[in-house]
Amino acid sequence: MLHQKIIIAGGGPVGLTLALYLAKQNKKVMVVDQKFDYHQDGRVLALSYASMQVLARVNGWLSARVSPIRCVQISHAGLGISNIRAESVGLPELGYTIAYSDLCEHLLNQVKSYPNIQLLNATINNVNDSSGYAVVNCTDLTGNSLTYTSELLIMAEGGKLLAADKKRIEHDYQQKAVIAKIKLKAPVGDGAFERFTGIGPLVLLPHDSYYVVVWALDNELVEKVLIDNDLFIKMLDEHYTSRLGGASLSGSISSFPLKLTQAQTRLKKRLILLGNSAQTVHPISAQGLNLGLRDVATLAHLLEASQEIDFDRIARFDEFRSNDANSVIGFTHFLASFVEKPGQLFQHLRGAGIIGLSNLPFIQNKIAKRLIYGSK
16 A cells, blocks of 8 residues: 555645645645646636636746636626626736646646655546545546545545535536637627627637637527537527627537536545535636635645644635535536526516626726625
């Protein structure tokens, strides 16, 4: 049986960023992932200004590859528009987009510069937590079975491993998020758009010379647009992009199911959950990775006081992170479940809410700052 003091399960942005923070504290860390190869992943990530700061502290920011977001326009068909601008909240940018592969490759290169970080290509089969050690059973690329003990196991990913946890809170939205890259015929600058279409919330994020579409639609409708790209563009233009000159598809369309999951506790005996292991949220406000990076910043702060793992300090991790996570989950769940409800009454309430935001900049900016920095 092998031993590592700290094991991080998950080699995505959250796991790699945490590894960099702990390495800077001169702690020895092992990061386990099935593969550290990101070239085939075409996702585009949305990061807040605060997430940029978290990454920059460990040289994880790649300014040359990001597209800034300086304005977010929120609207509902014919019933009001609200604009949140970076200068209104005292920031140069509200957030950024970056290709998943670009960010992960950059973080991986930073990780490889630290001799106290070990990378293990392996599939984790199961984990066990006890008062003595956390135990990780995995299989490496050659098929060998490996068992590691660890004083602290941090799950930065691993939703499938934790899916059997009956204490997890789950909600199936009965929707899928349709993801696509589009070109807009009219130039729109560095703004993002959030549109309540009546059939599902739509988000447009600027990246390079195109926009990334994230559109939550009912499962049946998703199946139709996946096989009929022309239908997708037609729907997109009808519900929003015609006012931006019209859209054209750039590449293929993909989708993933929308579910809310939340662990009742992020901390067990020697097991900590953060990022997607602790919660997955509706993408309507692009908050998933931002929550995970705030998890990283909090845990790194709790661990930095000593080279030994201070479990009394770590015990406060769940307390520190619960309020922020619950706030984001509640807000996104409200938007996804209530704001898009059908019916004339809800339609007027949506419009009144958006008009109210535009006329109450103090509240609008307060909401924006909470989404950028999280709840304390």
